[in-house]
Amino acid sequence: MNNLLEVKNLCVTYPIFGGVLKKKIGEVRAVDKLSFEIKKGEAVGLVGESGSGKTTTALSCLGLIPMQGEIIWEGISIETMQIKMRKELSRRMQIVFQDPYSSLDPRMNVYDIVTEGLRAHRIGGREDRRKKAEELLDKVRLTKDSLDKYPHEFSGGQRQRIAIARALALEPKFIFLDEAVSSLDLLIQAQILNLLYELRAELNLTYLFITHDLSIVEYLCDRVIVMKGGKKEEEGNIEKIFDSPETEYTAKLLEARYAI
Amino acid sequence: MTLLSVENLSVIFETEQGIARAVDGINLFIEESETVGLVGESGCGKTVTGLSILRLIPNPPGRIEGGKIIFKDENLLNIPTQKFSHYRGKKIGMIFQDPTVSLNPVLSIKEHLVETVKLHKKVSGQSAINESVRLLEEAGISDAQKKLNSYPFQLSGGEKQRVMIALSLAGEPELLIADEPTTSLDVTIQAQILNSIDRIQKARGMAMLLITHDLGVISKRTKRSYVMYAGKIVEEAPTKELLSNPNHPYTKALINALPSRKRRGKKLENISGAVPAPIDFPKGCRFNPRCPIAIEKCKIEEPSLIEITSNHKTACHLCGSRNE
Numbered sequence: 001m002n003n004l005l006e007v008k009n010l011c012v013t014y015p016i017f018g019g020v021l022k023k024k025i026g027e028v029r030a031v032d033k034l035s036f037e038i039k040k041g042e043a044v045g046l047v048g049e050s051g052s053g054k055t056t057t058a059l060s061c062l063g064l065i066p067m068q069g070e071i072i073w074e075g076i077s078i079e080t081m082q083i084k085m086r087k088e089l090s091r092r093m094q095i096v097f098q099d100p101y102s103s104l105d106p107r108m109n110v111y112d113i114v115t116e117g118l119r120a121h122r123i124g125g126r127e128d129r130r131k132k133a134e135e136l137l138d139k140v141r142l143t144k145d146s147l148d149k150y151p152h153e154f155s156g157g158q159r160q161r162i163a164i165a166r167a168l169a170l171e172p173k174f175i176f177l178d179e180a181v182s183s184l185d186l187l188i189q190a191q192i193l194n195l196l197y198e199l200r201a202e203l204n205l206t207y208l209f210i211t212h213d214l215s216i217v218e219y220l221c222d223r224v225i226v227m228k229g230g231k232k233e234e235e236g237n238i239e240k241i242f243d244s245p246e247t248e249y250t251a252k253l254l255e256a257r258y259a260i
Numbered sequence: 261m262t263l264l265s266v267e268n269l270s271v272i273f274e275t276e277q278g279i280a281r282a283v284d285g286i287n288l289f290i291e292e293s294e295t296v297g298l299v300g301e302s303g304c305g306k307t308v309t310g311l312s313i314l315r316l317i318p319n320p321p322g323r324i325e326g327g328k329i330i331f332k333d334e335n336l337l338n339i340p341t342q343k344f345s346h347y348r349g350k351k352i353g354m355i356f357q358d359p360t361v362s363l364n365p366v367l368s369i370k371e372h373l374v375e376t377v378k379l380h381k382k383v384s385g386q387s388a389i390n391e392s393v394r395l396l397e398e399a400g401i402s403d404a405q406k407k408l409n410s411y412p413f414q415l416s417g418g419e420k421q422r423v424m425i426a427l428s429l430a431g432e433p434e435l436l437i438a439d440e441p442t443t444s445l446d447v448t449i450q451a452q453i454l455n456s457i458d459r460i461q462k463a464r465g466m467a468m469l470l471i472t473h474d475l476g477v478i479s480k481r482t483k484r485s486y487v488m489y490a491g492k493i494v495e496e497a498p499t500k501e502l503l504s505n506p507n508h509p510y511t512k513a514l515i516n517a518l519p520s521r522k523r524r525g526k527k528l529e530n531i532s533g534a535v536p537a538p539i540d541f542p543k544g545c546r547f548n549p550r551c552p553i554a555i556e557k558c559k560i561e562e563p564s565l566i567e568i569t570s571n572h573k574t575a576c577h578l579c580g581s582r583n584e
Contacts, residue, residue: 049446050417155534185301185535186473190517190528197527212447219519219528238521256451258476260503260518 003037003075004174004206005061005093010034010069012053012060012230030056031067032230038174043200043207045217047253048227054210057227058176062095091121094167098179100159104151110137110162111147117170136165139202140195157188164195168203178210193220214257218242226250262330263467264313264352264435265289269327271305271312273538274320280538282308284491285327287565290435293465297478297485297499299514303535305491306471307357310437313469314348331435350380353428357440359420363412369396369423370408373430380431392426399426400456418449425457432464439471454481475514479503484571487511490536490546493565497572507574509551545577553578 012031015024031053038044046054060067063078063086071078073089081089097103104113114136115129124132134144140161151159160180167175177196181189197220199205209221217224217238224241226233226249234247245251271283283305290296300306311317312324315336329336336347356362363372373392378384381391389408396404399422412420421441428436438457442450454477461468470482478485478499485502487495487510495508506512516529533550536542542549548558557577565575 049448157534186475186514186517187301187531188534190519190530191532193519194527194530213519214447215519218521219523238524242521252448256448258451258474258480259520260475260479260515 002039004040004073005038006072007037007057007061008035008070008072010057010060010067010071012056012065012067029230031060034069034227034230034232036225036232036235038206038208040173041204041206042223043209043221045221045224046208046210046227047212047214047217047224048233049212049253052227053230054227055178058095058178058208058210062093062176063090087121091117091170092173093176094170094172094174095176095178096160096163096167096180099183100156100163103163104159106151109148109150113151113162114147114165114169117166121170123170132169136168139168139199140165155188156184157191160184160192161195164192164199168199172205174206174208176208176210179212180209181216182211182213196220214242214254215259226253261292262289263292263294263332265330266309266313267328267330269309269312269329270325271308271317271322272325273322275539278539281491281541282322282538283312286488286491286493288486288493288496290467290469292434293461293467294484295461295468295470295482297482298469298471298488299473299475299478299485300488301473301535303538304488305538306488307439309488310354310439310469310471313437314352314354315344316348345379349376349428349433350431351433352435352437353431353433354437355421355424355428355439355441358444359417359424360412360444362424363420365412368409368411369415372423372427373408376427376430391430395426395429396423398429398460399423400452401426417445418453421445421453422456425453425460429460434466436461436466436468437471438468440473441470442477443472443474450477475503475518487514490541491538492546492575494547494575495573496565501572507568507572507579508576509553510547545575
C-alpha cells in the first residue's frame with residue numbers, strides 16, 4: 001500500500017443565497033467529481049487559475065468543509081474510520097496557508113501558536129511542550145527567544161516559518177501547502193522553498209503544493225495535477241505536462257507564464 | 261529624446277522611530293515611448309519612486325527632500341500644486357497595484373470614468389460617456405456599454421485592472437507609471453493585461469515605467485531596467501544584459517533564487533536575512549551584511565553607480581575593480 005491519500009469522486013458545492021430573505025437560490029460546484037491519488041513521499045503540484053477549486057480541494061480533504069465523495073487515507077476510507085483514527089488522521093494531515101499575516105492569531109504568542117495542536121491532542125506535559133516548541137523553531141531556523149514574541153514582531157518570511165512549525169508540531173505525514181510562498185519576496189521565497197525541500201527529506205513528508213506559479217511546481221514537485229472549473233484537466237509527471245501538454249488549457253497556462 | 265529624468269531624488273518619511281530614507285539619491289531616465297523596468301523586493305523604494313514622480317507622497321509624514329524630476333525640460337517639483345493637475349493623470353498616468361482597493365466601491369464604473377474624462381478633456385454629457393466607452397474598449401473590456409453601469413464589486417480582478425488602465429489613459433498621458441499592474445492577477449489574465457498595455461503603448465507611442473518584483477515580466481516587457489535595493493539603484497542595464505550577465509551580487513542573488521526545472525533536486529542559492537528597514541540602513545554598501553563576497557571596504561564606503569561596460573552601470577566596489 002503506497003498510496004497515502006486517495007480521493008475519489010470528490011464533489012463540493014457552495015450554496016448561493018439571494019432574494020430578500022437570503023434563501024438558498026442555487027449552488028456552485030467548486031469541485032466536481034475530482035479523483036486523484038498521492039503516493040507516500042511524493043510532492044504533487046496542484047495548479048489552475050483562481051476559482052478552479054484548488055483550495056476547496058485541500059479544505060475538503062482536511063475535513064474543514066462539507067463534501068461528497070470518498071477520501072481514503074492509507075487504504076482506509078475516512079467514512080469507516082473510528083473516532084480515534086479520525087483524530088490520528090487530523091494529526092497526520094496539516095496545512096500551511098497562503099497569507100502568513102492572516103493565518104496566525106495576533107493575540108497568541110509563538111509558543112501558543114506552535115503548541116496549540118499539541119494541547120488539543122493532549123500530547124505531552126507543559127515541559128515537554130516547551131521542549132518540543134524549541135525543537136520546532138530550530139527546525140524552521142528560528143531562534144528560541146522567538147517563542148515569547150507575537151506574530152506582529154516578525155516579517156512575512158519569518159511568519160511563514162512559524163506557520164510551518166505549527167504544521168510540523170503534530171508530526172504530520174502529509175502537508176497541504178496552499179500558495180505557501182506566493183506572498184513572499186523572491187529571496188525570502190527561495191529561503192522557504194529550501195526549508196520545505198530540506199524538511200521533506202528530513203521528515204519524509206508528502207506535499208500537495210497548491211500554487212499558480214508553475215516554476216515552483218517544476219522545481220519542487222514530481223507530478224502535477226491541472227484543475228479547471230473544479231475538474232481535473234490533466235495529470236502527469238513534470239516532463240509530460242510541461243513539455244507536451246495534452247489539453248489546450250494547460251498549454252494556455254504554460255504559454256501565459258513569463259519564465260526567464 | 262529623454263521624456264523623464266529623475267536626478268538625485270531623495271524621499272524621506274518622518275516616523276516615530278526616526279527618519280526613513282525610502283529613496284536615497286536615485287537617478288533614472290525614460291526616453292520617449294520607451295518601456296523601462298524598475299525591479300526590487302518589497303520595501304526597496306520602488307513604489308515611493310513612482311509616487312514621487314506624481315507628487316503623491318503623503319505629507320506628512322513623507323517629504324521629497326531633494327533632487328529634480330525633469331519631465332520635458334520642466335522640473336515637476338517646482339510646479340505649483342494647483343497647476344500640477346495638468347500633469348498628474350494628464351501627461352503622466354498611473355496604474356496602481358491593487359485594483360480592488362484603488363476603485364471607489366460606491367461609485368459605478370461610469371462615474372469613475374466620466375469624472376476623469378470631464379476633468380481632462382473638458383467635454384460634458386453624452387460625449388463624456390461615449391469617450392468612456394471608447395476608453396474601456398481600448399483597455400480591452402468587451403461589452404463596454406453594459407459594464408459602464410456596473411460597480412467595482414461586480415467585476416473580476418482583471419476587469420477592474422482594465423478599468424484602472426482606461427482611467428489612466430483618459431488624459432492621454434505620454435508616460436504611464438505601472439506599479440505592479442498584474443501582481444494580484446492570475447497568470448493568464450496577467451498575460452492578457454500586459455498584452456493590452458503593450459498594444460495601447462504602441463498605438464499611442466506612450467512611454468512606461470514598469471514597477472515590479474517579477475523578473476519574468478521584466479524580461480518579456482522591457483528593453484532596459486533598473487534594480488533597486490534599500491532606497492538605492494544598484495544596477496542599470498539593458499534587460500537582456502541584466503538578466504544574462506548581472507554584475508551586482510544582489511541582482512545575481514535574485515536571478516539565482518528563481519525556482520526552475522534546471523534547479524530541480526538542488527537547493528536554491530540562498531541569501532540570508534531580509535531587506536533592511538529604511539530607518540536603519542547599514543553603513544557602506546547597503547547590501548554588505550547579506551553579500552556573499554563583501555570585503556572590509558564595503559562596510560565603510562558606499563559604492564556609487566558607475567558604468568562598467570557600455571550602458572551597464574553597477575554600484576559595487578568589487579565589480580568595478582574586476583574590469584579594471
